Amino acid sequence: MTTKILVTDDISSAGIDVLSTLPDATVDVQTGLSPSELLVAIADADALVVRSQTTVTEQVIAAAKRLKVIGRAGVGVDNIDLEAATRRGILVINAPDGNTIAAAEHTFAMMISLARHIPAANRDLLAGNWNRKKWVGVELRGKTLAILGMGRIGTEVAKRAKVFGMTVLGYDPFLTEDRAQSLGVQKSDLDSAIRAADFITVHTPLTKETHHMIDAGKIAMMKEGVRIINCARGGIIDERALADALRLGKVAGAAIDVFESEPLALDHPLRQCENVILTPHLGASTVEAQENVAIQVAEEIVQVLRDDTFEHAVNLPSLSPRQKERLAPYLALAEQLGLFAAQLAQGAPSQMTVTYAGDAADPDGGYLTRTVLKGFFGFQYSGEVNYVNALRYAEDAGLRVQEVRESRGRVYTNEISISFATDAGSHRVSGTLYSESGPRIVELDGYPIDMPIEGILVYTRHEDKPGMIGRIGTLLGDAQINIAGMQVGRRETGGEAVMLLTVDKSVPNNVIDEIASHDGIRMVRAIEL
Ligand SMILES: NC(=O)C1=CN([C@@H]2O[C@H](COP(=O)(O)OP(=O)(O)OC[C@H]3O[C@@H](n4cnc5c(N)ncnc54)[C@H](O)[C@@H]3O)[C@@H](O)[C@H]2O)C=CC1
Numbered sequence: 001m002t003t004k005i006l007v008t009d010d011i012s013s014a015g016i017d018v019l020s021t022l023p024d025a026t027v028d029v030q031t032g033l034s035p036s037e038l039l040v041a042i043a044d045a046d047a048l049v050v051r052s053q054t055t056v057t058e059q060v061i062a063a064a065k066r067l068k069v070i071g072r073a074g075v076g077v078d079n080i081d082l083e084a085a086t087r088r089g090i091l092v093i094n095a096p097d098g099n100t101i102a103a104a105e106h107t108f109a110m111m112i113s114l115a116r117h118i119p120a121a122n123r124d125l126l127a128g129n130w131n132r133k134k135w136v137g138v139e140l141r142g143k144t145l146a147i148l149g150m151g152r153i154g155t156e157v158a159k160r161a162k163v164f165g166m167t168v169l170g171y172d173p174f175l176t177e178d179r180a181q182s183l184g185v186q187k188s189d190l191d192s193a194i195r196a197a198d199f200i201t202v203h204t205p206l207t208k209e210t211h212h213m214i215d216a217g218k219i220a221m222m223k224e225g226v227r228i229i230n231c232a233r234g235g236i237i238d239e240r241a242l243a244d245a246l247r248l249g250k251v252a253g254a255a256i257d258v259f260e261s262e263p264l265a266l267d268h269p270l271r272q273c274e275n276v277i278l279t280p281h282l283g284a285s286t287v288e289a290q291e292n293v294a295i296q297v298a299e300e301i302v303q304v305l306r307d308d309t310f311e312h313a314v315n316l317p318s319l320s321p322r323q324k325e326r327l328a329p330y331l332a333l334a335e336q337l338g339l340f341a342a343q344l345a346q347g348a349p350s351q352m353t354v355t356y357a358g359d360a361a362d363p364d365g366g367y368l369t370r371t372v373l374k375g376f377f378g379f380q381y382s383g384e385v386n387y388v389n390a391l392r393y394a395e396d397a398g399l400r401v402q403e404v405r406e407s408r409g410r411v412y413t414n415e416i417s418i419s420f421a422t423d424a425g426s427h428r429v430s431g432t433l434y435s436e437s438g439p440r441i442v443e444l445d446g447y448p449i450d451m452p453i454e455g456i457l458v459y460t461r462h463e464d465k466p467g468m469i470g471r472i473g474t475l476l477g478d479a480q481i482n483i484a485g486m487q488v489g490r491r492e493t494g495g496e497a498v499m500l501l502t503v504d505k506s507v508p509n510n511v512i513d514e515i516a517s518h519d520g521i522r523m524v525r526a527i528e529l
């Protein structure tokens with residue numbers, strides 16, 4: 001089946017060229033689709049590429065039967081229902097730095113235009129006037145600029161403001177004192193920054209926390225005659241409150257590139273204000289930025305479709321090449337242990353502890369735990385569970401997962417252990433990775449075992465008395481099931497013993513039931529890996 005890459009917003013042809021390099025793929029460019037047309041177009045798409053115009057709702061995601069990845073040729077992903085995509089295991093990637101300079105320069109253009117009334121003076125002159133007195137502006141030098149959100153764009157704006165001789169206050173929970181100092185920015189809290197500022201510019205994403213971060217209450221705290229710029233996202237500033245403050249003169253001017261609803265409605269109150277500069281979401285609209293973001297996102301889409309690799313996922317932690325190399329061998333071990341644990345469990349556990357010890361304990365952004373859960377829930381939901389949605393499956397199942405890291409393994413140089421309890425009992429399964437023989441199971445419910453973690457296994461816990469192993473062997477033999485390998489263990493003579501067998505074919509339920517009903521058998525599980 002050919003791969004379909006659906007592109008629903010205008011992206012640079014440089015990006016389309018990159019997408020077209022994927023063998024056996026069709027690049028289907030359909031811009032300006034209505035919501036119902038999008039539902040049809042997305043149905044058989046493997047990848048979707050958008051900018052800010054396409055709204056990727058839960059309904060769109062539900063209509064997509066094959067979608068693996070959504071690429072955002074730009075930064076903000078607030079037009080994509082991330083939660084719905086994550087639940088469906090769809091990777092969302094963006095192009096985080098391709099348009100940084102374009103957005104920072106647009107912000108600066110807006111700030112200077114506000115300070116010097118350039119658009120209004122231009123309009124006035126074109127109307128036939130020559131009003132030199134009317135358009136006297138202010139200088140940026142010596143003024144205080146508050147930057148709310150000191151990420152990529154905020155930082156570039158700060159650098160430029162410093163060159164213009166401005167005092168820069170930065171508000172961002174992730175701005176460290178050291179970083180602020182190195183940029184010549186004063187780290188500030190939100191209220192102090194907006195109280196002190198002559199100019200305020202926002203550069204956060206639109207989230208629940210930043211929605212209406214600037215509202216009527218915050219505007220009331222600002223200096224009379226403050227000037228406000230929003231080249232980040234509509235909704236960070238309450239537009240109605242801003243329009244009121246502009247009309248009253250509390251805010252001397254506002255330059256707005258992005259709106260709560262785009263395109264901006266004809267009767268929107270900001271259109272009625274004199275002292276505003278409005279642009280139609282042009283922050284990223286430079287030739288250079290559009291090439292950058294289109295190429296960046298297209299290259300990643302091609303990589304994801306080709307071999308599942310990516311760098312800028314929004315809903316999955318990205319790993320450095322070094323981390324990837326280190327983790328690669330542990331992925332099979334973690335997934336097999338998860339799959340083993342799922343078949344060991346009878347009933348749903350509410351708590352699981354995954355312990356990483358020795359060489360398996362390096363920080364990995366939770367990647368191995370996602371892998372364990374992919375195995376665990378993959379047993380029940382097969383192809384539906386992947387790295388993107390594994391944590392959601394755990395949440396939905398009410399499973400709390402705890403990670404423990406120990407610098408040394410109990411016996412081995414690397415160990416991964418999963419322990420959990422259900423109504424039917426507690427279990428713990430541990431594995432290690434031998435460089436020569438791959439993943440092995442090394443402990444089961446407290447008993448030392450050493451077997452490759454693969455194939456078809458039968459696990460029993462039984463009374464440690466003569467004849468048990470023989471009886472189990474006979475029952476399997478009667479069912480024409482050949483035993484290929486065997487490990488037994490016990491803690492003390494005459495107590496409980498365990499046995500792990502590898503067998504050559506699947507063990508039917510009735511054979512398992514027969515073994516279970518045998519005198520002295522306490523537990524039996526068939527486990528397929
Ligand atoms: N007008 C346009 O065409 C463009 C708009 N944008 C918008 O600009 C936003 C920022 O872009 P980048 O700087 O590239 O993103 P970024 O991720 O590098 O920076 C965002 C910063 O906001 C901070 N932040 C998040 N929540 C915050 C809060 N509640 N209070 C204070 N700071 C908070 C983060 O810590 C981060 O440092 C994007 O999310 C996008 O919505 C981006 C590019 C072009």
Ligand SMILES: O=C(O)C(=O)COP(=O)(O)O
Pocket residue numbers: 051052053073074075076077099281283284285
């Ligand atoms: O990258 C962003 O977040 C932007 O807002 C740019 O939007 P656009 O791709 O120009 O629709």
